[in-house]
Amino acid sequence: TLPPLRAERITASLADLRATATRDSLETVNAQIRSCTRCALCGPATQAVTGEGPRDAALMVVGEQPGDVEDRTGRPFVGPAGQLFDEIAAQAGLDRQATYVTNAVKHFKFQQRGKRRMHQAPNQGEVQHCKWWLEAEVALVKPKLILAMGGTALLALTGTKDGILKRRGQVEDTAYGPVLVTLHPSYLLRLPDASLRAAQTELFRADLAQAAQRA
Numbered sequence: 001t002l003p004p005l006r007a008e009r010i011t012a013s014l015a016d017l018r019a020t021a022t023r024d025s026l027e028t029v030n031a032q033i034r035s036c037t038r039c040a041l042c043g044p045a046t047q048a049v050t051g052e053g054p055r056d057a058a059l060m061v062v063g064e065q066p067g068d069v070e071d072r073t074g075r076p077f078v079g080p081a082g083q084l085f086d087e088i089a090a091q092a093g094l095d096r097q098a099t100y101v102t103n104a105v106k107h108f109k110f111q112q113r114g115k116r117r118m119h120q121a122p123n124q125g126e127v128q129h130c131k132w133w134l135e136a137e138v139a140l141v142k143p144k145l146i147l148a149m150g151g152t153a154l155l156a157l158t159g160t161k162d163g164i165l166k167r168r169g170q171v172e173d174t175a176y177g178p179v180l181v182t183l184h185p186s187y188l189l190r191l192p193d194a195s196l197r198a199a200q201t202e203l204f205r206a207d208l209a210q211a212a213q214r215a
């Protein structure tokens, strides 16, 4: 097992990364992500899912963690939540192809129930360990704006997810640069009430439109 991460080690390595931010570095980081064993989530997961998109994207979208489909395919946001994101992004004028799409945590965390793999939210320690990679991605892509989708992304990028409902739609200044706060698209999928879902979808669309406009 790896020794615990220390803040000064992260900072030192990030400084190195910034200094050597060449075209190959994102590939190097992604190769390291694929063989990451920094926390226990790497055991049950099929594979790590790296970010995807142009290395000079003005907008970085950060989700929580790969879901079942992402874990099997190795690509971020391609399952139900990803499809909903794509649909609303298109309506909002946000071009996913021009965006770097990634997750706060790179391995799928789940509980096996019969044949089904039930999503489990990553804990603070897992988010903290995986932040190493998110920091490297931000340092290399250098986005103008980061869209934090949901509590886990918000926790990773700002240190707290408290008050997310009040914070959504706003841009916060962070160590990673400006972060626009929104909810996770899977939240929309879980809303049972149609009119509530329509209202929340409208807010989500407005957040994506704002992200597209600012980036």
Ligand code: URA
Pocket: 063, 064, 065, 066, 067, 070, 075, 076, 077, 078, 079, 081, 082, 103, 186
């Ligand atoms: N949910 C996420 O947060 N990320 C994905 O890649 C898929 C679903």
